Amino acid sequence: MRSKGQLIVISGPSGAGKGTVCEALLKKNDFWISVSATTRSPRNAEIEGINYYFISREEFLERIKSKDFLEYAEVYGNCYGTPKSEVLKVLESGRDVILEIDIQGALKVKLAYPNGLFIFILPPSMEELRNRITNRGSETPESLMTRFASAHEEISFVSKYDYAVVNDTVDSACEKIQSIVIAERCRVDRMNGDFLKEEIINE
Amino acid sequence: MRSKGQLIVISGPSGAGKGTVCEALLKKNDFWISVSATTRSPRNAEIEGINYYFISREEFLERIKSKDFLEYAEVYGNCYGTPKSEVLKVLESGRDVILEIDIQGALKVKLAYPNGLFIFILPPSMEELRNRITNRGSETPESLMTRFASAHEEISFVSKYDYAVVNDTVDSACEKIQSIVIAERCRVDRMNGDFLKEEIINE
Numbered sequence: 001m002r003s004k005g006q007l008i009v010i011s012g013p014s015g016a017g018k019g020t021v022c023e024a025l026l027k028k029n030d031f032w033i034s035v036s037a038t039t040r041s042p043r044n045a046e047i048e049g050i051n052y053y054f055i056s057r058e059e060f061l062e063r064i065k066s067k068d069f070l071e072y073a074e075v076y077g078n079c080y081g082t083p084k085s086e087v088l089k090v091l092e093s094g095r096d097v098i099l100e101i102d103i104q105g106a107l108k109v110k111l112a113y114p115n116g117l118f119i120f121i122l123p124p125s126m127e128e129l130r131n132r133i134t135n136r137g138s139e140t141p142e143s144l145m146t147r148f149a150s151a152h153e154e155i156s157f158v159s160k161y162d163y164a165v166v167n168d169t170v171d172s173a174c175e176k177i178q179s180i181v182i183a184e185r186c187r188v189d190r191m192n193g194d195f196l197k198e199e200i201i202n203e
Numbered sequence: 204m205r206s207k208g209q210l211i212v213i214s215g216p217s218g219a220g221k222g223t224v225c226e227a228l229l230k231k232n233d234f235w236i237s238v239s240a241t242t243r244s245p246r247n248a249e250i251e252g253i254n255y256y257f258i259s260r261e262e263f264l265e266r267i268k269s270k271d272f273l274e275y276a277e278v279y280g281n282c283y284g285t286p287k288s289e290v291l292k293v294l295e296s297g298r299d300v301i302l303e304i305d306i307q308g309a310l311k312v313k314l315a316y317p318n319g320l321f322i323f324i325l326p327p328s329m330e331e332l333r334n335r336i337t338n339r340g341s342e343t344p345e346s347l348m349t350r351f352a353s354a355h356e357e358i359s360f361v362s363k364y365d366y367a368v369v370n371d372t373v374d375s376a377c378e379k380i381q382s383i384v385i386a387e388r389c390r391v392d393r394m395n396g397d398f399l400k401e402e403i404i405n406e
Contacts, residue, residue, distance in 0.1 A: 119389075120391070158391060159391060161391050162390065162391060163386070163389040163390055163391060164389055164391050164394065165389055175385070176385055176386070176389055178382070179381070179382035179383075179385035179386045179389075180382075180385075180386040180389060182378070182379055182382035182383075182386075183366065183379070183382045183383040183385075183386035183387070184386070186322075186366040186367060186368055186379055186382075186383060187365065187366055188323070188361060188362060188364050188365060188366060188367050189365075191367065
């Protein structure tokens with residue numbers, strides 16, 4: 001039997017709905033979601049320790065120095081990082097871990113953990129993506145344009161991922177991700193040789 | 204959009220429960236199952252055109268000559284073959300096709316169609332496998348021993364497959380296979396470049 005959980009990286013362009021999909025996944029599954037540290041200010045309903053650990057730029061730089069991040073990146077002038085020891089501890093316990101991170105971060109995690117499960121969330125259309133970013137209401141016209149242009153470019157990174165899931169409805173996106181997680185557990189190249197010995201040759 | 208269905212190859216040792224799993228899959232999904240041609244005699248409840256096309260050895264050899272099989276093999280002195288044109292027609296129409304075949308056949312299909320989805324059905328244990336083969340009641344003591352020894356050896360071929368599904372219960376095996384099919388549709392390396400253009404860049 002595999003003793004380790006799966007690292008499930010949920011990523012994609014800004015506005016594709018990563019956050020909503022992850023929330024729904026957590027309600028239905030025993031996944032553990034990694035909470036990132038960030039130097040940006042909290043948005044309206046965001047809670048410290050639930051959505052992010054909100055820390056100062058000084059503390060962030062200090063933790064980079066002490067190699068305390070699985071990955072970190074600067075996006076739109078703010079720093080985001082994934083605390084390393086938390087994630088590794090949960091994976092080691094056998095529980096699956098979700099990382100909801102931007103594309104820069106995901107590609108860095110992929111270099112360090114190529115066995116992770118890299119899922120790219122796609123918006124159903126570019127028009128829908130524009131609507132979602134606009135309706136978020138937390139953006140200035142300038143940051144809106146920056147985000148939208150960036151999202152357009154980011155979608156081209158889908159080719160670096162294992163799976164692409166179109167977020168047409170949250171339920172269908174969740175169902176697909178759950179299927180991906182189940183399927184990956186059945187992949188022969190993820191099973192170690194002991195699987196056969198323990199499970200089958202037990203007569 | 205992908206115009207072609209997926210070729211789902213369900214294989215594994217004799218007695219692992221391939222047939223029962225495929226029956227259950229067909230009840231719940233719009234899969235099309237390929238009916239093999241064979242030179243062996245029908246077992247009790249088997250129906251011509253549903254379980255197999257029962258044909259003579261002469262006809263079988265004739266159809267080999269005219270390259271009318273996707274794969275064929277001789278197992279325990281009987282010939283089995285998968286009619287080629289049927290399968291290709293259904294795949295081309297966009298419907299997923301199940302091939303329930305022995306390991307020799309599956310490995311030949313893999314050479315011809317490496318993009319197929321190769322799923323190996325494992326019995327929950329070797330003891331359970333022995334019980335299943337014994338309880339089938341259609342075997343002589345000699346053919347029983349042959350089948351069991353062969354099943355033991357066949358299990359080592361799991362490494363040639365993409366996925367391994369333990370058939371502990373039919374429902375759980377079906378659920379895993381359905382997840383595998385859904386997950387494979389989301390694999391980035393199975394999507395062609397047009398996917399993004401048609402689905403996303405449609406503003």
